[in-house]
Amino acid sequence: MSDLPVPYITGHFTPVTDEITAHELTVHGTLPQELNGRYFRNGHNPKPGITPTHWFRGAGMIHGVRLTQGRAEWYRNRWVRTPFLDGVPFTGTELEVSAAATNIIFHGGRYLALQEANLPWEVSAELDTIGVYDFGGKLTSAMTAHPKEDPVTGELHFFSYSPFPPYLTYYVAAASGEIIRTEIIDGSGPSLMHDFAITEQHVVFLNSPVVFDHAEHSGIPYRWHDDVPFRIGVMPRTGPAKVTWFEVEQAALLHVTNSYVDPQGRVVLEGPRYDRASWENSWKWWVGAPGYGTSPDAGSTFHRWVLDPATGKATDEPLDDLATEFPSINDAHTGLVNRYSYAVAFPGAGLSGYATIKFDTATGRQQLLRHGEDRMPGEAVFVPAAGAVNEDDGYLLTIVSDLKADASQLLVLDASDIRRDPVAVVELPRRVPAGIHGHWIPDTEEF
Template sequence: MTTAGARPTYLTGQYAPVPDEIDAVDLPVEGTLPPELDGRYLRNGPNPLPGEDPGHWFLGHGMLHGVRLRGGRAEWYRNRWVRTRALAGLPHRTADGVDLSVVVANTHVIEHAGRLLALVEGGLPYEVDRDLGTVGPCDFDGRLHTAMTAHPKTDPDTGELHFYGYSPVAPFLTYHRLSAAGELVVSRPVEVRGPTMMHDAAITAHHVVWLDLPMTFSWERLAQGMPFGWDDSYGARIGIMRHDDPTATVQWFDVEPCYVFHVGTAHEDEQGRIVLDAARYAAADAVAMWSGTDGAVSNHTALDRDRASRAAATGAARMHRWTLDPTSGSVTETPLAERPVEFPTLSDALVGRDARYRYAVSAGTGRHAVVKLDVHTGETQAHELGAEVAAGEAVFVPAADGTAEDDGWLLTITTRVDGSASRLLVLDAGDVTRQVAAVTLPRGVPAGFHGSWVPAVS
C-alpha cells in the first residue's frame, strides 16, 4: 500500500527497478557449481524506465536478467530491457483497433523450437536471442491473431506447446497449439462467460484444464488503471477439454469462488479423473491480495474490502487440489498444505503427468523460503531464508544421470528486501535445505515473475 507522498511499494526495496543495463563476467561462486549446469538461467520481470511510474507492479517494462553457467563457473551476468514497441512509446491503439505488439513483455521467458520468447498475456510474444538482445514481435508467420498467455505448457511426450489468449472482447478465450517444430497448427475459440483474467491453465496428456474465475475485466476499471477486479456475481468453474479433438466441447465443474494465478500441474488418474493442483486464493484472500496491491485498491468496492477484513484474510495462496470426475460431473476440493506459497513449479518432464513433488516460494515476516511439497505424503521441506532475503520462482533442472523425480537442482534469484544485493542460489532438489552453490550477482535484481533454464546448444 502507499500513503500520500510515499513512493509505491513496487518502486522501492526488493521491487525497485534498476536504472540501466550492465554486463559482468567471472562472477564469484560460493560452494561448487555442478559442472553439468551448462546453459543460461533467464528470468523476466517488470522494470520501468528511470523516472517512470507505471501505476502498478504488473505494468512495468519487461527486463530479462541472465546468468551463464559453464564448466563449474558463472561466466557472466547481464540484464536487458525487452525492446518492445511499448518501450519505444508507441500508442497501443491503431486506426483499426489494438496493436498486439505494443506490450511490455514482462512476465516469462521460454524456449520453444530453438526460439526464445519473452511473454506477457496482453499481446504478442517478443523473440530474443541468447545474449538477451531483442529480435522483435512474433506472430508465428502471421498466424497468431490474439494475445499469448505467459504460461504456455509443453507436452513432454509430443513437444507441442499448448497456449491460449484471453481478451476483453469476444471471443474472450482462444486456444492455440504449436507443433514441436514451432508451427502454429491449431487455433479455436473457447466459450467462457465473460472477460475473465485467465493468467494460467493446465494440460494433461489429453486435456486442457481451464480456469474460469471471478477476476474480471471492466472498462470502468480500465479508466482507473488496472482493468481487473473481483466480481462476486461471476461464479467460479473449472473446465476440461480434449486437446486432441478439434471439435471438443468443454465440460465445466462449478467450484467454490477463488482465484488462481499459477497452477502446479494436472494429470489424469487411473479412474479417468482430472486432478489439478494450484496455488489457490480463497475469495477473501483474493480480494485482500488484489486490493492490497499498489494501484489496485480502487478495483474493489468498500464492501469487498470490508468482507476481506472481517474474514481475517491474509491475502495469501495455498496449495490446493481439485479432482474432477467427467463421468459423474462431481468435483472434490482438498487443501494440500497450510503454508502460504506462490510460483509453484515442477520438473518439465512431468508437466501434465502424475508428479510427486511441487516446488514453490513462501513469503512472510521471518518466513521467506523455497519449499518442496510431497503430494504423496503431505510433507513440506523448506530452505529457510529468514526475514531479510526473498526468493524468486525456483526452476528445476534435472541431473543428466538422475533416476528419481527430484534428482537435480533448483535455481532461484534471491534479493535482500532492501534491494541491496542478489544471488543466484543452486539448491539440491532432493534436499532443498542443502545449498549446493551461490553466485553473487553484481547488483540487486528486482523481484520479478518467471524464468527458465535454457541448456547450451551443443
C-alpha cells in the same frame, strides 16, 4: 496503501536503472558439470522516472546468467526493446505494444518474452531484442505468458483470452515452432485467465470471478465479482473443441502447479487458491507489508481440485495453509502425475520472512528453506541432475535478493532436500529486483 504508496517499485521491487554485463562471476561451492546453459528470468522494471499505473505495467527486463563447465561465465540484464518501453501506450488493441515482462521461454529455436495481452517478442541468446514474433503470421491474437510444453511430444500448447468475443482461442505449435492447430473455444467468458493446464488427454481452462470491468481503475480492467462463479473447463486434447465446465466453490487461480489424470480417470488440478480477501490484498503479502499475514486469508494457499468427467462431479481440498505463489515442478512431469512441487512462501502463517518451500503431495510433508531477514527468493526453477532416476533428482535455481546488502545471489539448491546448504552460490554483480517467471535453457536445446 498509505505506508507503501507504490509497492511494486519500492523495497524488493525497486527497479534497476541501467543495463550491465559482467564476466566470470564468483562461485561459492561447486557448480554441477551438467549445468551448461542459460538461466533467464523476466520481470517488470520501468525506466527511471516512470511510475507505472499497475504491477503489470512496468517495462520488461530480462536477467540472465550463463553457466558452463563449472563456471558462471556471465551475467547480463537487458530491457526488451518494444514500443512500450519507449512510451507508446497499450490501449488494448496494439498487439505488438507489449511490456514483454512476464515470462521468457525457449521453443522452436527461439527465445520469446511474453506478456499475455500481446504478441511475443523474440530476443537473442545474449538478450538483445530481435523483434515482435507472430509465428509466421499464424498468431493473430495475444499469447498467454504461461504456455505448456508437452514433455513427450515437444508441442507447445497455449491460448489467447480477451474481454470481448471470442473470449478464448486455443493454439498448438509443433516442436519445430509452427502453429498446427487453432480453435475458438465456446463457453468461456471475459475472465482474467492468466494460466491453464494440460494433461496427457486434456486441456484445462480457468474462468474465475475476476472478470473484465470498465469500472475498474487500478491499472488493468479486471475486478472480482461475487456473483460470478469459479468454473474449470476440461476439453479433450485431440478434439472436438468441446469443453465440460465444472462449477466449483468461488475462488481464483493465478498460477497452476500441475494437472494430471488419476488412476480413476479423474482430472486433478493443483495450484495456489485465492479467495476474495487474499486476491484484493495480494500486494500486501507479496511485499511483506508490516503486520500483514496473520490471518487465514492472508494469501493464496496450495489447493487441489478433482474433476470427474464421467459423473460431472467436482471436489476440492486444501493441501497446505502457508501463503505461497509462483509454483513450479520438474517439467518432465507437466501433464503427468507429479509428487513434488516448489513455491515461494510469503511472510505470515508462522513465517517471519520469505522462504522456498517443497511440497510432497504423497505424504503431505513440506520442506522449508528460510532465507533470512530482508532476503527474498524468486520462483524456483527445477533442473534435472545427470542420470536422474527419481522425480526430485536435480537442482533448484532461484535468485535471492538481499535488500539490506543491496545484492543478489543465484542459489543452486539440492531439490531432493532443499534444507541442505546450497550446492553452489553465484554472486551476482548487482541487486536483482523481485521478478516474475523464467526458465533454464540447457545447451542441448539451444544448439
